[in-house]
Amino acid sequence: MVVICTILQVVTKRNSRSIGKKNLRQITGSIVSSVALIIISHLPVVAAASQVAPPIHIQINTPDHxxxxxxxxxxxxxxxxxxxxxxxxxxxxxxxxxxxxxxxxxxxxxxxxxxxxxxxxxxxxxxxxxxxxxxxxxxxxxxxxxxxxxxxxxxxxxxxxxxxxxxxxxxxxxxxxxxxxxxxxxxxxxxxxxxxxxxxxxxxxxxxxxxxxxxxxxxPSFIQRRIGGLRGKWQTEWAYYNRMHKRAKYGHNLYNVIPPAIYSESHPEFFPLVNGKRLIPTEDERNKWQPCFTASGIVEAAVKNICRYFKMHPDEIFFSLGANHTTKWCECDKCRLLDSGGKNYLGLEDYSDRYFTWANQVVERVLKKYPDKWFGALAHANLAEPPKTVSVHPRIIPFITYERLKWVREDIEEEGKKVTEAWANKCSVVGWYDYIYGTPYCLPRIYFHQMAKYYRYGHSKNVKYMAVEAFPNWGEGPKYYLSLRLQWDPYLNVDQLLTEWYEAAVGKEAAPYLAVYYKKWERFWTERIPKSDWYTKKGAYLPFKNPHYLDIVTYDDISESRRLLETVLNKAVSKEQVARATILLRAFEYYEASAISYLGIVLKKKLPDKSDEYYKAMNRKRYELIEEFRRDPILIHPIAFDEKNFPEYRW
CATH class of the missing domain: 3.30.379.10 (Chitobiase/beta-hexosaminidase domain 2-like)
Structure with a gap:
């Protein structure tokens, strides 16, 4: 029986339509065959844990109907x-x-x-x-x-x-x-x-x-779709409903591949030579070193430990070869001999060749025993660019770590695209690791259209795995909803998704005011922030521990935001709409208290009718809200503002 296929969503434009009965009867078998061939010709072969078909939505009407x-x-x-x-x-x-x-x-x-x-x-x-x-x-x-x-x-x-x-x-x-x-x-x-x-x-x-x-x-367009930093059952269930599925392993993990507890005495040569001395890590330093990748026997040790893992976890498809979270690399002559000798686009010494020389050997040997396995890695810090002299094994998926909000600046976008394309040319499939932090920021970080833009670009360049480090602040409304929707299909219409979200959340009467609120903060982060002194090209992500992005906030920004959200609440009709509007307004009160107290206490920009006590009270409110939110499964801040890690946030 002939199947008539209508592609509803194609690479750059995905508008649904159906084939009418009259047209069905008129389409001949030869045309159907041609359509099928066209569809098949657009199905890319993706090297991944399971072969993925193209990211298209098809409705199929048949003569049965x-x-x-x-x-x-x-x-x-x-x-x-x-x-x-x-x-x-x-x-x-x-x-x-x-x-x-x-x-x-x-x-x-x-x-x-x-x-x-x-x-x-x-x-x-x-x-x-x-x-x-x-x-x-x-x-x-x-x-x-x-x-x-x-x-x-x-x-x-x-x-x-x-x-x-x-x-x-x-x-x-x-x-x-x-x-x-x-x-x-x-x-x-x-x-x-x-x-x-x-x-x-x-x-x-x-x-x-x-x-x-x-x-x-x-x-799905992306084989993996993930938002990291979620807290509690409600947030996790919400993400699954919106089709999150973490399928790969890629985090920092070499301390498990070469465990110091096993090898520090028997094989001290597995550990890095730093400043002329062998660094034997303690338990507290488990993630603060990289192995000596050229040490005799280190490939065999890694293979042994990884094979043991797969024996104990036969259903696992992935193993992480993610480098440890440190810039302490071995300085021995044999490791240095493998290096390119230059610096990568982050300004760090390039150690990709030594790492992938080792990783390729490990993967090749593990596959002899476990031929269906895959390996994630982090294209991070000293491994930010692909190796120059060796290939990347086709079963290794590198996750390029970068905050692509920074791509709102054209020169940074151009550089970032070159890096993505260099990895795509070197690898069978690529992953992206993005940073879309909600907390610890003291303002709603909104860049809906920029997000859609780079998701689409990534998908077009063989990026098939998405990992997003978020630590959400749900005062950002549709941000995480939009992220997961676009991770499933980056070609969806962003404005339609947003309108749908606003109207469903607070009702048609209140929705336009909510849209203006988030549009205001989208302009702040995509137009005003890139011109600020806080915005920097340096590093893989923006300096979130530095609160000086608040330098360019104005009292009008805050008062207008409050007016908009109070209007949203007043125009919400049903109890569900009121509840959602209340959540957003309560989350805003933290942004408001942070910005106003910063303006008055840090920048000394005080309103003439406000006393010092007013600003102190707003600062106290920040901490009171953080404490209150700890007990709220939605508004909880996943990142705690401890004095050790965030001293500049405590004014």
Whole structure:
């Protein structure tokens, strides 16, 4: 049977459309074949833990649907007209996905769809009940669907319709099926997870739920999508609903590959020669040294330890070869001989050649025993640029660490793109490690459009893994929602996503004021900050421990922000909208207290009608709010302002 495919989202423009019945009848088999060839020609082969299909969204209409109703009703006037079917050998994760589907349909419509195992459903005589099959592969023996299934990434999914009574939500893995369930809820019920926690859910009230019979095939643009620094169950669950999935390992880890506790006495030569002396790290220094990569036997020791890890964790696909978090590298002659002799774009000595000479040998030997494994690494500090004289093993995925907000300056963007492309030319696949910190900043750091711009660029240059270090401040509203949405598909329309978020969060009447509030701070960070003395080209990220970005804040910035958020609260209608507006306003009060106290105490720019006590009180409020937020699962600041690490934030 012929399958007519319509690409809804292509590389730079993804607007949905469907093929009408009349057009379906007119399209010939030869044209269908041509379309299929075009689609296949755009499927890049990606070297990764599992092959990923292209980041496109496809709706598939087939002649099965011609002459039949164009939608399937699963709830009718508050009554369930469908049941949810699970495999008899259902896993806990798959069962949870079915319960989430059941729960949100009930929240929306009041109808509770029964959940049954397949063999129990077979005993039921009612064949006219709509069935939503969760986790079943409906493509077995169906040649028209086999290609769709085979092109699915582990996180991708299919939503397929058979006749008038069967809906299939399925992925190759439980993760893919789960994301298919979330997509189903978002697409057909309008559910959104805007912020963590119950108040962050947006669930429209529907008496009747009709599901259009348009088959969907979807893969993520980035194989890995991650936001780091989340705190607590609510924040983690929120991220999963928005399709976060950490799939690679890449963090600082060489202290586990060559553990000092095992080798400090038996093989002191494994440790770096620094200032003419062998540095044997203590437990407190576990992350403050790099191995001597040319030491005799160090490759064999690493291989032994990594193979032991995979033996103990046979289901693991990745192992991290991330260098330790230090610039203390070995200074022995053999290591130096491998170096390029120059400095990288961060102004640091380039040690990539010695590191990858060692890493390539380790990976090659591990793969002889465990041929399906992958290895993450950090293109960080002294490893910021690719090696000059050696290749990078195709099973090593380097994560380029950089804060790409800095790319708002064209010269920095140009340099950063050259580095990305150099790694992309050297490696089979590349990862990005970005810094979009919420805390410890004392202002909302907003750059929605800049974020979308560099996500799209990265995807176009074979960046397939995203890791974002965030430590969120949820006073930044849609920032993290937008990040995860764009990590799934960077070609989505940013302004549409933002409008959708604002209206769902606080209602249509209040939404324009919230949009103005965040647009104001987007201009601050993308237009005003790059011209400030605080903004620097130096380093991989902006100096977040230095609060002098507050130097350019004005009292008008703060008063106008308060006016906008108070208007949002006043115009919010439902209790859910009021709750979300209250969260944003309460988070702003920390920004407000920080900026005003800084202006008055640090910069001595005091308003004529405000006393010294006013500024002291605002400063005290900062600390009171931080303490209050410790007990709030949404507003908690993940990074504590201790005096040791953040002395300049304590004024």
């Amino acid at each position: 011609i002459g039949l109703p164009t939608s399937i009703r699963i709830v009718n006037n508050g009554l369930a007209t469908a049941i949810i079917i699970l495999p008899d050998d259902v896993s806990n994760q798959l069962e949870l996905s079915a319960k989430i589907l059941q729960s949100y349909i009930e929240k929306s419509s009041g109808a509770r769809l029964p959940i049954r195992l397949k063999h129990l459903n077979n005993l039921q005589p009612n064949n006219k009940k709509v069935k939503i099959w969760i986790g079943f592969n409906p493509t077995t023996g169906k040649s028209k669907r086999r290609a769709d299934w085979e092109q699915l990434d582990d996180d991708g999914f299919l939503i397929l319709f058979h006749g008038n009574y069967d809906i299939f939500i399925c992925g190759k893995t439980n993760w893919g099926t789960k994301f298919g369930v979330y997509h189903f809820l978002e697409t057909y019920l309008g559910v959104r997870w805007l912020l963590p926690g119950p108040d962050g859910e947006y669930v429209p009230k529907l008496e009747t739920v009709d599901v259009p019979k348009e088959d969907i095939w979807e893969n």
